[in-house]
Amino acid sequence: MATDILQTKISQLLGQRYFKKSVLVRFLLFLILLIIWISVNGGLLPGFLRHRLPILRVGPELNILYYFEEAERDGSKIRWSRATNTQAKLKAALTGKYDMIEADVILKGQGTSKQAMTPIVSDLPAVDNEFTLKMWLQQVKKFTKGIKLDFRTIDAVEMSLQLLKRMKNELKIPIWLHADILKGPYSSRLPVDATRFFRNVRTFFPTCTLSLGWTTGYHTDVSQAGYTWDMVLDMHDLIIHWEISQPLVFSVRLAYIKNSIPQLKWLCDTLQASLLVWNDNEDKPVLEDVMYVAYRFPPEKAFFDFQDEYLSSHLKRYRHFSKNYVHPLVLERDQVKFNPYAWVKMGLYIEENSILPSSESLVLKSPAVYIVSISKLKSVETLHLKGRVHFLNRKNQEAINGQTGLSIFFRSFSYSDYEKISGIRFFIGVNGDLQISGQHLGKNVPEFKKRARVTPGSASCYRFDIVDLRHEVVMEINSLHDCDTLESVQHEETSHISLRVNIPHELALGEQPYILKMEDNKRVAVIDELDIRTIYQTKKKKNMNSI
Missing domain, CATH: 2.60.120.200 (Jelly Rolls)
Known part of the structure; x- marks a missing residue:
């Protein structure tokens, strides 16, 4: 009898040891698989799920409305510092009440016999700026501002994106990459080569928000001008062809908004994109056009980069009452909107x-x-x-x-x-x-x-x-x-x-x-x-x- 009890206890002890060993082996196997998954996927959550749930993203592709919580999911409350191409402007932007800091990027000596492979923050025709993109990023990374890089020429894209790739672990902030890849209203300027731009983004720095636009020009009468259906469909076809999966923002000029809302709203709806409206200081601001955008686009789908205090204050005051300030024909169009x-x-x-x-x-x-x-x-x-x-x-x-x-x-x-x-x-x-x-x-x-x-x-x-x-x-x-x-x-x-x-x-x-x-x-x-x-x-x- 005593022998049977002893054998039973020994069997139970061996069984417990085997069970513990089995649990330990399974835990180690799970840990190894988890490490492999995170290293391959770039995070715990699958990439497609992070794209669908932007609040869970961490890194340059982060939705700025989740990053800047004080904006309360309202794009009109995001504050922009445009053309921040000098040390003085950058210092003011970093210490000021700005959320997103934009800089123009070209190569040093762009278009001259002295053109180098060094990206600088400057806009044409000023090509001799000593303020390099690397110096600019070294200062930005110490703060919690988001950044937008506006590539004025295709030549600067590859070197700039390689630099961003090397600094990726240091830049845990929203990053927008912008290029005007198509010709827009009254434009005489060549757009950035879309094929090279998308290839470089895909190769060197795919984790970002893509900001895309059309080149524009000036005219004495823009009352009949706008972003036409052909322009908008060209953009749509490019996005579909390149199977763009990054968050998308389309950048448009306020002067051409009045006749473009149906086209742009269609584009944003079909591609689940957002709109950024900017003004040129040479344009005559029309408040009804600002309200038209605010009326048609929900707060989380429209951003406004206005370097005009009058426009900014008007938008801030009437953003959520925009229906009362639009052109009467906008309300007439409401009666015939497509369902x-x-x-x-x-x-x-x-x-x-x-x-x-x-x-x-x-x-x-x-x-x-x-x-x-x-x-x-x-x-x-x-x-x-x-x-x-x-x-x-x-x-x-x-x-x-x-x-x-x-x-x-x-x-x-x-x-x-x-x-x-x-x-x-x-x-x-x-x-x-x-x-x-x-x-x-x-x-x-x-x-x-x-x-x-x-x-x-x-x-x-x-x-x-x-x-x-x-x-x-x-x-x-x-x-x-x-x-x-x-x-x-x-x-x-x-x-x-x-x-x-x-x-x-x-x-x-x-x-x-x-x-x-x-x-x-x-x-x-x-x-x-x-x-x-x-x-x-x-x-x-x-x-x-x-x-």
Whole structure:
């Protein structure tokens, strides 16, 4: 009996020792794997999760609204020191009430026979500054300010980013890298080479916030100028092509804001980017334009670098009451803003960038992808589909008459195949071709078709109003000369042309969606002011609902 008890205790003791040894081995194995994970990943959290949760980031890519807590997630409260290119300016910025310090970066002797491979903080044409970027960074790293480096030429990028890479462990602050990589309004200055810029960032210093912009110029009258849809789409295409994953900010000049908000809001919405608005001292400040940005962009998505005390104080005072101080046409545009939640995308998944909606506009790029209204309205006394389409010749291709343009379908009962959508088809061609016809309606429905033509304007832009009167449909078209300015939101009183077609009684009046689709890829269509309205007629009154 005693022998059995002794053997049992020995077995228990050996089992405990084995268990402890097993736990120790597993713990050491876990520790080794954890060290490998952190060294490879650059931190405990996965990189994709740090990107989605900016509050958890640590390092140069940190969102400045999380870094500067006193800003209260409001970009208008971030204070900027611009062109901090001298010792005196840097000292004032480091000890002053600034959050972000910006410096211009070129090579010493830039563009001369004495050009060296040493980055300096200076702007053209002053190329002999002795204040090097390394000296500048050595002083900045002792403080808790964020920095923005504005590369004026591509030559300075590689050497500067190599320097940042060597100092990465010393710079635990937000770092923005800026370059004007595309030509903007009235610009005569060459932009920074986008290909070399993105390659160098990816190779030497990918952990940053990318600030991208357009070069701009001066003109005596900028009332009709702005960042056009072509300029904005060029930027979007670059970001998609280079698969940019860094936090993005687009830098724009206040003087060209008035006619650019729909384009810029669309760009920021589709790329989950922010906007930085800066002013030039040579520009006449327009307070309504400042309020326009504040009104359209949420506080956490808009930054303001104003070197004008009047603008800064006005922004500080009225930022959260901006609706009361915008141009009246801004409020008029509110009535026709595109509602992306009222439509769903259908078509080929591989064409995921072919439909790009925001609260301002919708961009259609491919006939293989189209949008379908979520609501399936019953045919009532009167149904209106209103909107505006702006055709862009992005590929410099000739349009095909009767084919290149936008198709709009009513009473669609089959639309799963983009090549065989059924219903009443309203076609608006780039060259002014107009048509109402039945498409894929079956043998039991008589054919119907009516054509017309409207003289196209220089803007290749049309405003349409399509009306379903149960047994008759009407398409009214205005050819517009302007689709870009804020003033273009105003409607003309008379239509240029109107088409009417009687609908066969065999065509069903059930609940069907409405569909918009490009017929080929020779144009890109920007669609806005899209609005479905139903009017119910009664003996006593008329009710109108907007969807």
